[in-house]
Amino acid sequence: MTDTTDMPETPRVLSPRDEARVRFAMDAERVARQTLDLLPIDPDAPPGERLRRTLALKELMDQLVEHAVIAEREEGTTWAQLATAAGISKQAAHERWAGAVTAWASGGRTLFPPDSEYSTLKTARRLDQVHADRHPDHPKDAVSSGLDAVRFPGAVAAEAARRERAQGLHHRLALLRDRLTVLHDEQRLLTEGDARPEARAAVLTRLADAEQEVADLYDELTGAEPELADDHRARAERSRANTVSCREYAELLTANATTEAAR
Template sequence: MTETPAAPETPRVLSPRDEARVRFALQAERISDEALDLLPIDPAAPRGGRLRRALALKELTDTLINRAVIAEREEGTTWAQLADAAGITKQAAHERWARAVTAWARTGRTVYPPDSAYTALEAARRLDRVHADRHPDHPQDAVSSGLDAVRFPGAVAAEAARRERAAALYARIEPLDARLARLSDEWRLLTEGGARPEARAAVLTSQAALEEETAALYEELTAAEPELADEHRESAERARSNAAADREYAELLAAKAQAGTEAGPVSAAPPAGGDTAEEGSR
């Protein structure tokens, strides 16, 4: 008698596309609950109470929009398509939501931490029940049945490998960001203290080298996270632009030091890489 092959084990962490979908659905559920809580009418409610609660609901809706954009990007929706859906320009859409997308990428593209006792799939199955209670005429698995983990269980191994590769690249970027932040602080102290131009030039040169290394890692991320390739290419281009500006200024400072003169007043703005360590800046 031939044995039936065992069904592949569902991973604790789903594909980034699945995780983003569940994260969006969870926020939609929260808004639904909060909105229903507004139904009762209390004639003795404090003045302004309804408005405060409505504004709180708007904040939740703004978060839902961010999560919708993230889910769309994970599904391959372009920035032009997002702009068309929102009725704005592509540049405006990118300026409004790109930071949310890059922050999602840098924090692992998951609903819950990998060591959490709860998983996105468990959340999806709970949402199945929530949806079925409100819409008994709909499928009982309206949420979970749309996930890649349920529809294409054979893709689990490939997805896990891509996640590991991306995690390794982010692990290499993180200390570079920390070193760039320290160099930015060093630059500020040297500038405020009137340090010689050659000392400041050395800091800028070191900073440029780190920025170039960071750019190369973001280029590698375009292959590990192809859905977010546009964001990673932009981060790489920004880092290279910062590096070029820092090297140019370092050469100017070095030339003036060689001539035995001070570089003159320094702009209050930080060197090109001064914002490297900001969360979501890439």
């Protein structure tokens, strides 16, 4: 059996798969603690207190479900497999949880911020002890021993390089999203102000260019984050469709302006 005290201190940031696994485990512990806190009976509790605390637990459970989905996705579980596990359609599963997966990816796929004093590996060790206290017959490293960082320490450097590449791509995407917001606002104001077709066509062309850049970045992310590749491909396709739509509308406005000028 592996002694958790002999585990290496590094790396502080683990693979996205490990990060998602430990986040799920940490939330599972919180659910367990909060559930046990409901056991004592306080005859003097104010009306509604039991319901309030139970609803708070339900909110935490909903979060745990989201984190379970993220951990599954990081392990390569498909949306179809998740749908089967949840007893719903693939489309319903995607609609329900894709936003959480996207937010996790955009946030860097880490349990703690880069400047945090906490580390995922130390959290896994703490959870080892929590589990061992309740199940003394289980391995003392029941959480940490399942992590890639412990099982395959040689892969840490390659994972760090891939993570750095993905973070750079997500940063560029965030800048592009800001640019798209500005362009959409500009397009709306021009449309509401009944601006000349040429001006609206110019904004639409810039929108098309930005959407194409977004599609290209999502294509790159399929290689940097292969576990989430199908989500990235879907977003790339949506951005490409937006590109085509914006270009076609810009061409239509330009053609109409040319026709009006010729009259």
